[in-house]
Amino acid sequence: MTRIVGIDLGTTNSLVAYMAEGRPRVIPGRHERTMVPSVVAMTDNGLIVGDPAKEHLTRSPERTVYSVKRFMGKSLEDVQGELAYFPYHLTEQGGVIRIKLGEKTYSPPQISAMILKELKQRAEAHLGESITKAVITVPAYFNDSQRQATKDAGLIAGLDVLRIINEPTAASLAYGLQQNTQGTIAVYDLGGGTFDISILKLNNGIFEVLATNGDTHLGGDDFDRRLADLFVKEIREQHGLDVTAHPDHMQAVRLEAEQTKIRLSDDLKTTAILDLPEGKGRYSRDLSRDQLESLTMELVERTLGPCRLALKDAGLRANDIDEVVLVGGSTRMPLVRRQVEALFGKRPHCELNPDEVVALGAAVQADILSGGTTDLLLLDVTPLSLGIETMGGVMSSLIRRNTTIPASAKEMFTTYVDGQTGVDIHILQGERELVKDNRSLARFRLKVPPLPAGVPRIEVTFLIDANGILNVSARDVRTGESQSLAVKPSYGLSDDEVERMIGESYKFAADDLKARQLIEARTEADAILMATAKALKQGAHLIAEEDLSPIRTAMAAVEAAKSGGDHKAIRAKIAALETATHHLAEVLMDSSLKGALENKKLSELTSGK
Amino acid sequence: MDHTHSTASPRELQMARSMCWHCQSEVAGEYFCERCVKVQPVSKELDYFTCLGFPRRLTIDQRQLEAKFYELSRAFHPDFYQNKSAAEQTISLSNSALLNIAYRTLRDPIERAEYLLDLEAGSVKEIRTSPPADLFEEILELQDTLSGFRATDRKSDTASTLRKRLQSEQARLEQRQRDMEAALQQLFVQWDALQDRGQATGQAKAERDRILKQIRENLSNRTYVKNIASDLAATIA
Numbered sequence: 001m002t003r004i005v006g007i008d009l010g011t012t013n014s015l016v017a018y019m020a021e022g023r024p025r026v027i028p029g030r031h032e033r034t035m036v037p038s039v040v041a042m043t044d045n046g047l048i049v050g051d052p053a054k055e056h057l058t059r060s061p062e063r064t065v066y067s068v069k070r071f072m073g074k075s076l077e078d079v080q081g082e083l084a085y086f087p088y089h090l091t092e093q094g095g096v097i098r099i100k101l102g103e104k105t106y107s108p109p110q111i112s113a114m115i116l117k118e119l120k121q122r123a124e125a126h127l128g129e130s131i132t133k134a135v136i137t138v139p140a141y142f143n144d145s146q147r148q149a150t151k152d153a154g155l156i157a158g159l160d161v162l163r164i165i166n167e168p169t170a171a172s173l174a175y176g177l178q179q180n181t182q183g184t185i186a187v188y189d190l191g192g193g194t195f196d197i198s199i200l201k202l203n204n205g206i207f208e209v210l211a212t213n214g215d216t217h218l219g220g221d222d223f224d225r226r227l228a229d230l231f232v233k234e235i236r237e238q239h240g241l242d243v244t245a246h247p248d249h250m251q252a253v254r255l256e257a258e259q260t261k262i263r264l265s266d267d268l269k270t271t272a273i274l275d276l277p278e279g280k281g282r283y284s285r286d287l288s289r290d291q292l293e294s295l296t297m298e299l300v301e302r303t304l305g306p307c308r309l310a311l312k313d314a315g316l317r318a319n320d321i322d323e324v325v326l327v328g329g330s331t332r333m334p335l336v337r338r339q340v341e342a343l344f345g346k347r348p349h350c351e352l353n354p355d356e357v358v359a360l361g362a363a364v365q366a367d368i369l370s371g372g373t374t375d376l377l378l379l380d381v382t383p384l385s386l387g388i389e390t391m392g393g394v395m396s397s398l399i400r401r402n403t404t405i406p407a408s409a410k411e412m413f414t415t416y417v418d419g420q421t422g423v424d425i426h427i428l429q430g431e432r433e434l435v436k437d438n439r440s441l442a443r444f445r446l447k448v449p450p451l452p453a454g455v456p457r458i459e460v461t462f463l464i465d466a467n468g469i470l471n472v473s474a475r476d477v478r479t480g481e482s483q484s485l486a487v488k489p490s491y492g493l494s495d496d497e498v499e500r501m502i503g504e505s506y507k508f509a510a511d512d513l514k515a516r517q518l519i520e521a522r523t524e525a526d527a528i529l530m531a532t533a534k535a536l537k538q539g540a541h542l543i544a545e546e547d548l549s550p551i552r553t554a555m556a557a558v559e560a561a562k563s564g565g566d567h568k569a570i571r572a573k574i575a576a577l578e579t580a581t582h583h584l585a586e587v588l589m590d591s592s593l594k595g596a597l598e599n600k601k602l603s604e605l606t607s608g609k
Numbered sequence: 610m611d612h613t614h615s616t617a618s619p620r621e622l623q624m625a626r627s628m629c630w631h632c633q634s635e636v637a638g639e640y641f642c643e644r645c646v647k648v649q650p651v652s653k654e655l656d657y658f659t660c661l662g663f664p665r666r667l668t669i670d671q672r673q674l675e676a677k678f679y680e681l682s683r684a685f686h687p688d689f690y691q692n693k694s695a696a697e698q699t700i701s702l703s704n705s706a707l708l709n710i711a712y713r714t715l716r717d718p719i720e721r722a723e724y725l726l727d728l729e730a731g732s733v734k735e736i737r738t739s740p741p742a743d744l745f746e747e748i749l750e751l752q753d754t755l756s757g758f759r760a761t762d763r764k765s766d767t768a769s770t771l772r773k774r775l776q777s778e779q780a781r782l783e784q785r786q787r788d789m790e791a792a793l794q795q796l797f798v799q800w801d802a803l804q805d806r807g808q809a810t811g812q813a814k815a816e817r818d819r820i821l822k823q824i825r826e827n828l829s830n831r832t833y834v835k836n837i838a839s840d841l842a843a844t845i846a
Contacts, residue, residue, distance in 0.1 A: 162691060206679050369691040377686055403713060406687060408706040463706060466687045 004133040004162055004370050005123050006170075006362025009112060009150065011069040011219060012192030012329065014038050015356060016119040017363035018127065019372060024174060024363035026356050027126045030523075034356060036122070039066045040114045042101040045565060046515030049118040052523070057255065061087035061247040063101050067221055068115075070193045071097045071108040072153075073145030075491050085225060085254075087247035095491045107493060110501055112153035117505075120157060134159045135366040137358050139194040140166035141214030141306075141383045143429050144441050144470050145491040151469065152493055156501045162369050164467040167191070168198035169209055169380050170361030171327040175352060176202050177364060177376070183322035184210075186310075188340050188348065189358075190303060191328035193219040197307045199314040199321070208379045211313035211402045213306035218299065220258070220330040226295045227257035227287075231274065235283050239276055246277040264289045265332045293335045300339050307343055313402050324348040329355055379404050382464050384439075389426035393435045398462055401431065408463040412477070419450040425460065427470065427487075440490040446474055447483055458483075514567070521570035525562045528574055529555060532581055539588045547583055554580040630696070640684050640704075648685070648693075650700045656728055657711035665729075666804060667722055667797035669715060678712040719790075719831070722797065722824055730821050741830045744785075748837065751778055755844060775845050782838040789831040796824050 006024070008015045013035035017026045026034040033051070041048050041056035041064040048056075056064040065088055071079060076092035083090060089100040098105035116136075123131045136159075138150050147164050154161035168187035175181065181202050189196040196214035200207055231253050232243050243249050256272050263270040264287065274283045311318060324340060326348045331337065340348050352360070367373040382405050387397040398409035413423050423446040430438030448456045457477040464470055475482045488494070493501070532555055540548060554577040561573040628635060629642035629649065641648055651660065658665045661677050683689075685708060690701040715721050740748040758771040800820050803813065 163688075203675075203679070206682070208679075365688075368688050371689075371692055374689075377683060377688060379682060379686070404709040406702050406706040407709050408703070409710075463702070465702065466705075 002133055003127065003129065003131065004135060004366035005119075005131055006359055006364070006366045007116065007119055007134050007136045008167070008170075008359035008362060009069070009115065009136055009138075009153070010038055010192060010358075011067050011194065011221065012038055013355065014115050014119055015359035016123045017356075017359040018123065019363045019367040022373075024177075024360040024367075026359055027123050029122050036115065036118055037066075038068065038115050039064060040068070040111050041065070043515065045518055047101075047114060048515055048519055049114050052519045058248050058251045061251040062089065064088065064251075065099055065101070065111050067193055068099070068108050068111045070217065070221070071099075072112065073143065073147070073149040073491055074108075078491075084244070085228075087251060094494070094497075095489075096493055107497075107501070109149050109153040109493060109498075110156055110505070112150070113156035113501075113505060116153055116157035116159060120159060132158070132160055133162055133366075135163045135165055135362045135369065136161055137165050137167045137170050137362050138468075139189075139191070139214060139216050140168050140196040140198050140212040140380075141194070141216050142166075142468075143216075143384055143439055144386075144468070145439070145489060146216065147467060147469050148489065148492050151467070152498050152501075155498055156505050158502070158505070163365060164469065165362060165365050165378070166196070166198065166209075166212070166380055166468070167194075167358045168196045168212070168327060169200065169207065169378055170359075170365060171325060171352075171357045172198070172200050172202070172207055172361065173364045173376065173378060174357045174361035175325050175349070176207060178352065179349075181323060184316065184320060185323045185325055186307070186321045186344060187325045187327055188303070188307070188331065189214075189327040190330040190336060191219050192330070193217070193221050195219060195303050195306070197303070197310045199310050199316065205375045206377050206379065208404075209381045209402075210316070211310045212381055212383050213310040213313070214383070215302065215306060218302060219328075220261075222299055223261055223296050223330065223333070224254055224257040226299070227260055227272075227292070228253050230295065231257060231272065231283065231285065234285065235274075235276065239280060239283065241277055241280060243277060249275075249277045260287060261292060261333070264292045265334060289334065296333075296335065300333075300335055303336075304339065304343055318344050321346065326350045327354050327357055380466070380468070381405060382407060382468055384429045385431055386441075386462060386464065386470065387428050387438075389428060389435045394433060395428050395430070395435050395438050399464060403464075405464050405468055406466050408461055411460050411462070413446055413448075413456075413458045413460060415448055415451070415453050415456050418452050420453065421448055421450050422446060423448055423458070427462070427472070441470065442472075442487045442489045442492075444472065444485050444487040446485075449476070517567040518565060518570075521567040521574070522562055525558050525570050525574055528577055529558060532577065535581065535584055535588060539584055542587045543584055550580045551577070551584065630700075640681075648690070648697055648700050648704070651704045651707055655707070657714050657724060658728075660707060660711040661715060663715070664804070665725060666801045667718070667725060668801050669721065671716070674712070674715060678708070681708050718797070719793075719828070722793065723828060726821060726825055726828070729817075730825070740833065744830075744834070751775075751837070751841070754778070755841070758844065772845050775841060779838055779841045779845070782834055782841065786831060786834045786838060789827055789834065793824065793827050793831065796820055796827065800824070 003018065006017045015026050015034055015036065017024050028034045029036065036050040037054045039050065039053040039057065041053035041060065043056065053064060057066065074097055075095050076090060076097055079097070091098045091100060091105060096107050098107055099111060120131050134154060136150055136154055138147055150164055151161050168189045171189060172185060172187050183202060185200050185202060187198045187200065194214065194216050195218040196212065198212040199210045201210055235241050235243050243253055252274060256274050260270055260272045268289050270287055272285045272287060276283055321344050324344045324346050326337070326340065331350065331354050337348060364373065364376065365378065368376055381402045382399060383401060385397045385401045386399040387395040388411065390396045398411060399407050415423065424443065425446060426443050427441045428435060428438040429441050432438050446458055446460065448458060458474055459477050460472060460474045462470060462472055472485055472487055473482060474485055532551065536551070554573070558570070558573040558577050561570045629645060629647060631647040632642060632645040634642060634644045661674065663669055663674065682705070685701055685704040687698065687701045687705060690698045714724050754771060754774055758768060758775060761768045761771065803816055803820065806813070
């Protein structure tokens with residue numbers, strides 16, 4: 001059985017984890033950092049992802065995509081209200097948002113695929129094997145279109161997505177495994193862009209979700225915006241400057257707002273500092289935790305409604321909950337913790353790192369699918385009711401929300417007119433009476449043999465699989481023949497489009513690899529230059545002048561190669577610099593350590609002190 | 610599509626076919642073929658009681674029901690069929706889907722009764738559009754108060770007086786709903802006792818029809834009251 005990895009594809013950060021010796025582990029990258037920022041930047045040398053892309057947020061804001069998860073499975077109209085906050089350009093094609101980067105446009109699944117590829121490569125480098133299968137997490141309250149978009153992203157990244165699993169339930173798996181909990185738990189998951197609440201019953205290895213609720217458009221980003229709005233307003237009032245006209249400064253405002261919020265989770269007071277546009281000096285603002293809390297109280301309160309609804313659907317009262325678990329970076333805010341504690345009357349658990357717990361759970365689910373873990377079983381639910389449009393623009397519900405998945409419903413269709421050859425079916429998701437208030441998922445036309453009205457009998461099966469994704473099939477009851485359906489998603493990529501994007505992704509893989517190698521070489525060059533400079537400061541007086549000049553020459557050569565576009569040239573100059581500093585490295589070694597450390601490279605000695 | 614065999618089976622669960630779809634041997638194992646160990650499709654015609662291995666009774670031990678649901682989930686859930694053939698995966702998916710809907714229906718006493726009524730009397734859920742006779746006056750008056758409340762300014766004194774009246778009305782309706790549920794519970798016990806006696810006399814048949822009729826009436830009255838009460842709650846919230 002090939003290995004299956006677990007991936008947390010987050011709004012702000014993404015992680016990849018795997019199971020080893022019965023325990024899930026997150027795979028670290030450079031400098032032991034486990035999180036890959038969910039940021040993709042288009043540079044002159046191609047696309048880059050993660051930490052290096054993050055640097056481009058302020059450098060080239062209109063070509064650097066962040067928080068793309070907010071656009072998964074959405075149309076432009078859905079996100080109209082927040083377009084002003086994003087410096088990159090959005091358009092729409094076929095009900096799917098497209099992001100303009102340079103000359104090309106990319107769908108949100110394509111951008112997400114780049115992040116997934118980065119995680120795939122990280123896992124491949126760490127495990128020394130090819131990775132082709134994955135479990136990917138999504139917010140529990142994601143609808144069918146958003147789940148399908150996530151699955152498409154996996155396909156485009158060259159991953160066989162064996163399961164889409166809900167983030168709070170993944171967290172409960174990791175948590176339950178660790179603590180061996182039994183009873184009823186509530187998982188409160190407030191991430192970078194989404195909020196979920198799930199109520200589960202844990203019983204001898206069965207994790208049964210009783211109810212789930214949430215808001216797929218509420219998270220840390222919204223908290224940052226409250227602060228960013230304040231900064232923008234005050235800069236306008238105090239300095240007469242419109243920061244929103246400067247995308248690079250706007251990005252800096254957003255990042256400083258995020259940092260200020262983070263600092264106020266530990267400190268009671270902090271100061272936000274921003275450089276003003278047009279070189280007009282600085283904006284500095286003292287802020288207390290109380291001030292942040294009064295700015296964002298309304299957002300935290302918005303999470304409590306879904307919590308109450310989930311409890312109601314589960315048929316429980318707040319004090320029936322045995323344990324409360326916090327997941328997602330935004331639950332680090334003291335205000336969130338206080339409010340959750342007040343609602344459930346219990347101190348919430350946060351023993352596991354809220355940033356990593358979802359990825360860990362995805363790895364556990366991956367292990368269940370590969371047959372490694374056999375004693376655990378997750379029984380999840382569909383978050384939203386599924387139905388079809390009936391006469392008068394009313395939705396008729398077929399599968400109710402919080403039904404355990406897989407779930408199916410059958411509906412019989414016939415004709416109203418003699419010789420009618422088709423029946424149009426419109427599939428919806430949501431809790432409202434009227435079609436227009438619910439989410440349109442897809443449409444298709446049922447083929448019917450030309451017969452007198454009322455004679456044809458076509459049975460349509462709506463099946464929500466274990467991923468929470470809808471599959472539709474139809475069968476002519478009279479002939480017993482099943483018919484293939486061309487289901488057209490309302491807010492998703494068509495199969496042909498996904499196919500084309502998979503092809504493109506291979507074509508661009510070579511360019512992307514080049515860009516990536518260049519960035520890695522440059523990063524390494526920076527590291528060795530810094531290490532050498534540090535070593536020279538410590539030990540230049542210990543070696544002869546004629547040994548110093550080759551080092552300086554080699555440093556200059558690395559510096560020169562770094563500004564070029566050839567990663568091999570940079571690597572060659574790095575190697576030359578390492579040779580040139582060999583003697584200096586030896587001299588620097590403490591005589592007592594000399595025996596043990598012989599033949600170490602200079603960079604190994606100075607890095608990490 | 611499926612050839613359902615109604616003959617008595619040694620197995621608790623009725624399968625879609627009497628022969629294994631894979632090795633064609635007689636299916637004797639419980640949900641898996643004894644010879645080739647492949648999972649077998651559960652008959653789609655199976656009623657939910659049989660699916661979960663319970664007799665057609667209206668009082669069910671929740672713990673036993675849950676234990677059976679977990680046991681069957683461990684047998685059928687798609688998570689455990691990832692490495693199996695496409696045919697087995699399809700069976701796992703449809704067996705699980707049936708199991709989940711069966712459990713959801715039987716878990717709730719009201720849905721369970723509605724489902725049993727459907728099985729025994731072959732009727733679909735009746736939706737009541739006019740109030741039950743004994744509630745007629747009360748409901749008419751309530752509608753008047755409600756439209757009065759809707760027409761007044763929510764902050765006015767009149768509104769707060771009307772709100773108080775509506776709140777006590779809501780409490781009364783909720784109490785009535787609880788009374789109806791208690792009456793239903795009595796009928797459930799009667800039904801189960803009759804089934805346990807298992808008589809095939811004409812008297813037993815008349816008794817059976819009487820209980821089913823009362824359950825039906827009670828269920829539709831209860832749904833009516835429940836809807837009115839929740840509408841009321843939504844209006845004054």
